[in-house]
Amino acid sequence: MTSQTPPKRVAVVTGGSRGIGAAICRRLARDGLTTHLVYRDADEAAERVVKEITAAGGHAFSHKADVSDETQVRHLVDRVLNQDEAVHILVNNAGVIDDRLLALTKLPQWDHVLRTNLSGPFLMCRAVLPVMLEQSWGRIINISSNSVRRPGPGQTAYAASKGGLEALTRGLASEVGHKGIRVNTVAPGAIRTDMTTPLATRLGLSTAGMGWGLPEDIAGLVGFLATDDADYIQGQTITADGGRLVMRPRSSTTSL
Structure with a gap:
C-alpha cells in the first residue's frame, strides 16, 4: 500500500505584515503551512515578509484587505479558497491602538477601535467557519492583550475591544467545539513591536x-x-x- 502525504494545511493571518503578525506568519510557514498574510496598508512590509518566507523554502502569499469591511473579507476568503481550497487556521491578529482618555474620545474614534479589533475578527470567523465545518477541523486563534486585565489610562476603548474578543472566543468555542474546531485566545503582555514602541516612548518607558x-x-x-x-x-x-x-514591577520602566 502506498502511503499518501496529507494535504498541507492552510493558514490565514490578519495583520501579518509587521510585529507579532509577521512573526506568526514566519513561524507557521516554518512549520510547513501555506500562509496567507493579510494586511491593510503596509505594502512593502508585507512583500518583505513573503520574500523572507519564500527564501527560507516556505509558501506565503499576501492579500491587501481591510478586515473591518464585510465585502473585502468575503472577497479575501474567496481568493484563498480559490487558490488552496481550504482554510485550516485563522489567526485574528489585526488591531489598532488609539489611546485617549474616555472623556476625550469621540464616537468615530471609539467605533474605529471596536470595528477593527472586534468586528474584524467576527467577520473573519464568520467567513471561514463554513469551510472549517465542512472539514470538521479548524483552529481559530485570536490575539488579545493583557490590557484587558491591566488597562492603563487612555486604554478604555482598546481594553473593551480586546475584552470583547476574549468573550467572542468563549462563545464561539461553545458553538463549534463539537465540530472539531478549537477557538482560543493569546493575550500578550508588553511586546516590542513597531506599534508598541512609539506608545512606550510617549509614556517615557524603555522597551x-x-x-x-x-x-x-x-x-x-x-x-x-x-x-x-x-x-x-x-x-x-x-x-x-x-x-x-x-x-511586582521593580521599576516604572517595566510597566506599559
Whole structure:
C-alpha cells in the first residue's frame, strides 16, 4: 500500500505584515503551512515578509484587505479558497491602538477601535467557519492583550475591544467545539513591536527593560495552538506576559 502525504494545511493571518503578525506568519510557514498574510496598508512590509518566507523554502502569499469591511473579507476568503481550497487556521491578529482618555474620545474614534479589533475578527470567523465545518477541523486563534486585565489610562476603548474578543472566543468555542474546531485566545503582555514602541516612548518607558517580550515569544504559542497537539485546549485565554500579572514591577520602566 502506498502511503499518501496529507494535504498541507492552510493558514490565514490578519495583520501579518509587521510585529507579532509577521512573526506568526514566519513561524507557521516554518512549520510547513501555506500562509496567507493579510494586511491593510503596509505594502512593502508585507512583500518583505513573503520574500523572507519564500527564501527560507516556505509558501506565503499576501492579500491587501481591510478586515473591518464585510465585502473585502468575503472577497479575501474567496481568493484563498480559490487558490488552496481550504482554510485550516485563522489567526485574528489585526488591531489598532488609539489611546485617549474616555472623556476625550469621540464616537468615530471609539467605533474605529471596536470595528477593527472586534468586528474584524467576527467577520473573519464568520467567513471561514463554513469551510472549517465542512472539514470538521479548524483552529481559530485570536490575539488579545493583557490590557484587558491591566488597562492603563487612555486604554478604555482598546481594553473593551480586546475584552470583547476574549468573550467572542468563549462563545464561539461553545458553538463549534463539537465540530472539531478549537477557538482560543493569546493575550500578550508588553511586546516590542513597531506599534508598541512609539506608545512606550510617549509614556517615557524603555522597551529595552525587563518585562518586554519579542514577537517570536507569541508566535511560538500560536504555532502550538495551531497543531493537533492543542486539541484539548478550547475556549481559553492564554496569557504570555513574562509573569507580569503575578510579579511586582521593580521599576516604572517595566510597566506599559
